[in-house]
Amino acid sequence: MRVLVVEDDIDLNRQLVSAMIDAGYAVDTALDGEDGFHLGDTEPYDLAILDIGLPKMDGISVLEGWRRAGRNMPVILLTARDRWSDKVSGMDAGADDYVAKPFHMEELLARVRAQVRRAAGHARSEIECGPVRLDTRSARVTCDGQVVKLTSHEYRLLSYLMHHNGRIVSRTELVEHLYDQDFDRDSNTIEVFIGRLRKKLPTDLIETVRGLGYRLGDGADEA
Amino acid sequence: MLIVLPAAGIIIYSLIRSHIMDGFEDKLRTYAWVVQAESIGDTSQPEKPANIGEPLFGVTHSGWYWQVRPVAGTEGARLVSDSLATATLPSPSEHNVVPDADGLFWLNTTGPLGQPLRVVEGRGRLGDENTGPLYSFIVAGPLDWPESRISSFALTIAIALTLAGLGLIAATFLQVRFGLAPLSRVEQGLAEIRSGTSEKLEADLPSEIEPLQAELNALIESNQQIIDRARTQVGNLAHALKTPLAVITNEAEERSTPFAHKVAEQAEIMGSQVSLYLDRARMAAQTNTIGRVTEVEPVVDALQRALERIYRDKSLNIDVDCEAHARFLGERQDLEEMLGNLLDNASKWCKRRVRVAIRASADPKRTGRRRVQIVVEDDGPGLAAEQRDVIFERGVRLDETKPGSGLGLSIVRDMVELYQGTWSLSQSSLGGLRVDVNLPAPLT
Numbered sequence: 268m269r270v271l272v273v274e275d276d277i278d279l280n281r282q283l284v285s286a287m288i289d290a291g292y293a294v295d296t297a298l299d300g301e302d303g304f305h306l307g308d309t310e311p312y313d314l315a316i317l318d319i320g321l322p323k324m325d326g327i328s329v330l331e332g333w334r335r336a337g338r339n340m341p342v343i344l345l346t347a348r349d350r351w352s353d354k355v356s357g358m359d360a361g362a363d364d365y366v367a368k369p370f371h372m373e374e375l376l377a378r379v380r381a382q383v384r385r386a387a388g389h390a391r392s393e394i395e396c397g398p399v400r401l402d403t404r405s406a407r408v409t410c411d412g413q414v415v416k417l418t419s420h421e422y423r424l425l426s427y428l429m430h431h432n433g434r435i436v437s438r439t440e441l442v443e444h445l446y447d448q449d450f451d452r453d454s455n456t457i458e459v460f461i462g463r464l465r466k467k468l469p470t471d472l473i474e475t476v477r478g479l480g481y482r483l484g485d486g487a488d489e490a
Numbered sequence: 491m492l493i494v495l496p497a498a499g500i501i502i503y504s505l506i507r508s509h510i511m512d513g514f515e516d517k518l519r520t521y522a523w524v525v526q527a528e529s530i531g532d533t534s535q536p537e538k539p540a541n542i543g544e545p546l547f548g549v550t551h552s553g554w555y556w557q558v559r560p561v562a563g564t565e566g567a568r569l570v571s572d573s574l575a576t577a578t579l580p581s582p583s584e585h586n587v588v589p590d591a592d593g594l595f596w597l598n599t600t601g602p603l604g605q606p607l608r609v610v611e612g613r614g615r616l617g618d619e620n621t622g623p624l625y626s627f628i629v630a631g632p633l634d635w636p637e638s639r640i641s642s643f644a645l646t647i648a649i650a651l652t653l654a655g656l657g658l659i660a661a662t663f664l665q666v667r668f669g670l671a672p673l674s675r676v677e678q679g680l681a682e683i684r685s686g687t688s689e690k691l692e693a694d695l696p697s698e699i700e701p702l703q704a705e706l707n708a709l710i711e712s713n714q715q716i717i718d719r720a721r722t723q724v725g726n727l728a729h730a731l732k733t734p735l736a737v738i739t740n741e742a743e744e745r746s747t748p749f750a751h752k753v754a755e756q757a758e759i760m761g762s763q764v765s766l767y768l769d770r771a772r773m774a775a776q777t778n779t780i781g782r783v784t785e786v787e788p789v790v791d792a793l794q795r796a797l798e799r800i801y802r803d804k805s806l807n808i809d810v811d812c813e814a815h816a817r818f819l820g821e822r823q824d825l826e827e828m829l830g831n832l833l834d835n836a837s838k839w840c841k842r843r844v845r846v847a848i849r850a851s852a853d854p855k856r857t858g859r860r861r862v863q864i865v866v867e868d869d870g871p872g873l874a875a876e877q878r879d880v881i882f883e884r885g886v887r888l889d890e891t892k893p894g895s896g897l898g899l900s901i902v903r904d905m906v907e908l909y910q911g912t913w914s915l916s917q918s919s920l921g922g923l924r925v926d927v928n929l930p931a932p933l934t
Contacts, residue, residue: 278737286740347732348725351793351830352823358796365800369736369761372743385803 268383268427269293269444271315273303273329274345275322283316286372287379291406291423293447300324307333311443312340313383316375319346319357327360334361341382343375380404387430394429396484399468401429415467420445424460428473428483437480495658499651506647507640514636518610518629519594525556526612526627529569534617536569536625547571551603553632555579561613561624577602579628582611598633606633672696676703683710721823728768735761769901783932784822786848786862787812793830794846797837806837812848816862819930820909828905831898832866832925840868843920850931860931861911867918867925902927 270292274280280296287294295310297303300321307315307329315333319326330342341363346353349367357365364378380403384392394401398411406422408415417425423445428436441457442450461481465473474482521542528539536558546552548571555574560566562584582597589595595611607630615622675693682688690707735757742754794808818825836844845867853859906913911929918924 276733276737279733279740282737282740347728347730349728350823351796351826354830355792355796355826358799359792363799363802368732369739369757372740381803390803 268313268423268430269295269311269447270379271303271307271310271312271340272296273298273300273307273315273321273326274318275299275320276318282372283375286376287316290376290379291419291426292379293423293445293450295447298322300326300329304329304332307338307340308336310448311440313386313444314379315340315342316379317342317344317362319344319348319353327356330357330360330362341386343378343382345370345375377404383430389430394432396429396432397469397472399429399472401426410468417464417467420456421460421464421467424457425464425468428481432483435476435480435482440480495651495655499647502647503640503644506643510636510639510643514608514631515596515610518608518631519592521554521556521629521631522594522610522612522627525558525629526614529558529625529627530614530616532617534622535567536616538569547573549573550575551601553601553605553607553630553635555601555607555628555630557626557628557630559626559628561626564623564625566616566623566625574602579607579609579630581626581628582609583613583626599630601630601632607631608633672699724768728764731764732761735764769904782819782821784818784820784825786816786818786825786864787814789822789825790829790833790846790848793826793833797833797844801837804837804840805842806840806844807842808833808837808844808846810846810848812846813850816848816850817932818862819932824905824909828902828927828929829864829866831902832864832927835898836866836868836870836923836925839870840922841870843869845918845920860933862929862931864927864929865924866927867920868922869918869920870922872917872922873915 268291270287272280272283272287272294273296274283275298277298280298284294284296295306295312297306301323303315303317303321304324306312317326317330321329324332326344326346330344333340333342342361343364343366344357344362345366345368346357347368354365363382366375366378380392384390384394384403392403394403399415400409401407402409403426406426408417408422408425424441427441427444438457442452445457461473461475472484474484476482521544524542525539528541529536531537539556539558542556544554546554547556550573552573554571555577556571557568557574557579558570559568562581580597580599582595583589585597587595587597593612595613597609597611599607599609601607609628609630611626611628613624613626615624617623672693672695675695676691676699679688679691679693683691690710691703693703695703739754739757739761742750742757744750790810790812794810798806798808833844833846845865847863847865849863851861851863853861903913906927906929909929911927913925913927916924916926
């Protein structure tokens with residue numbers, strides 16, 4: 268999953284980015300509204316964390332701009348202004364959730380997970396595909412009840428496929444949603460990790476659809 | 491008026507009195523000279539004056555008399571007017587009277603019929619200027635001649651001034667009535683501002699009061715600006731402090747040394763202190779505004795939209811029943827905070843349903859005042875009686891697993907009390923908690 272963090276305070280920005288990376292997300296970041304808007308407008312993100320009080324362009328305007336441009340990724344607003352009138356105008360501008368500062372990082376992470384899941388259509392915090400179960404809260408993968416140890420990159424890849432199980436996910440989409448801007452798109456890292464996952468999980472779980480991409484499980488599984 | 495008119499009356503009266511008296515004395519003086527001139531011939535005997543020009547000298551006891559006789563101790567003939575007949579006029583010079591600037595002697599006395607008379611006497615020698623006998627030439631006139639003129643004038647003046655006085659009183663009355671009417675419009679305008687029906691003084695006032703009206707409206711506007719500025723500053727302070735606090739909190743939470751724990755704990759305390767005093771500052775600023783009025787329906791609709799979106803996972807349904815023109819006598823932001831926190835609390839705890847009902851009603855305790863009633867219910871677990879007591883305490887969270895700072899409902903309580911409203915908790919027919927809040931509403 269790829270997340271955009273737009274926050275102008277450098278310390279808080281750094282904390283958010285590292286917390287997101289630790290939680291297994293690929294993270295891009297911007298320090299002002301214009302940059303943030305541009306990134307959100309051009310790159311595909313699974314979620315954006317958006318501060319309201321930004322220089323150059325305020326958060327609400329960025330959000331409104333994204334929605335007008337048809338960018339519908341879930342957005343969590345982050346701000347010191349926690350009056351209801353601010354929350355209402357944030358929600359009206361198209362936000363999906365609202366977290367007031369100061370906040371507990373755990374709470375923010377829980378909300379991020381919930382938004383990502385919901386956007387992929389999963390109502391509960393656990394996603395199943397055949398014998399494999401992914402608990403998004405604890406980031407644990409089990410197969411028939413046995414814990415499967417994955418590296419963070421493997422986890423990220425599996426998590427994305429699980430969230431979008433039943434659907435074909437192209438290689439390009441995987442690259443765009445699993446890695447931040449700086450990644451070298453031409454390398455074959457994806458294939459390498461798909462191979463590794465196949466070794467750790469039931470072999471027929473990840474299906475290669477020639478020319479189109481990968482698909483998890485078969486269509487009968489939970490969508 | 492009670493002083494000026496009588497004073498004017500007295501002054502006019504005395505002026506006229508002296509004018510008429512002077513005229514009277516002038517007349518007497520003239521007659522005295524004429525009598526003296528006519529009486530003095532070439533001889534040492536007086537000649538009878540003939541053309542004095544006052545027919546009343548010929549009417550018996552008319553009050554107009556002349557008398558020519560030698561001064562006491564001198565020999566000579568005596569002549570009197572026909573009107574005097576057998577009576578005698580006293581001689582002022584023999585009564586220790588000091589002569590005036592013209593050498594005449596004046597005296598008030600009583601005539602033969604008892605009428606008051608004014609007597610004037612001139613003295614002169616008949617025949618030879620230096621050796622002729624010294625004679626007294628006396629003319630008297632009735633004092634009731636000038637007095638009657640003075641009295642009739644006094645009466646006229648008294649009537650005229652009384653009428654003028656009454657007229658002025660009436661005019662003053664009307665002036666006060668109509669002149670002060672604009673001030674009663676001002677009073678009404680101020681009452682409208684205080685009750686929230688209008689935001690400035692809009693009465694149509696005369697040009698003398700226009701500066702007052704302009705100043706008052708400017709004052710109201712500057713008051714609003716001060717409050718808005720203060721609120722902006724407060725908001726800026728919130729932003730400025732909360733981000734550093736968030737940074738410190740997150741940094742501390744990542745470590746597990748005693749120092750980090752202490753820092754995290756203190757940062758939490760700072761955070762809630764900042765919230766507490768910022769909330770109070772915002773509230774204090776808001777109660778000083780003059781009569782702000784807020785439509786309730788748009789506020790509750792906006793909150794419903796926002797909360798149904800935030801709690802989408804729950805398939806939350808907020809059922810709103812709001813009277814069409816229900817209005818709150820207070821700031822929009824305050825209503826948003828109260829309703830927002832109440833609805834958020836209900837949304838958080840409910841299974842799926844939240845119900846909101848808003849009604850306007852008359853105030854049972856104070857006639858002429860109105861209230862707006864807000865009822866928020868949910869179908870969640872509700873509260874046991876002992877939990878109801880603590881729920882409004884600041885920082886108390888009944889369920890640590892649910893997100894929130896525990897500040898929401900205490901803000902509601904503080905604000906309701908600030909607006910002198912009432913609140914109560916009970917069991918809802920939906921199964922969960924029911925919160926009733928009663929707030930002031932404007933008159934219209």
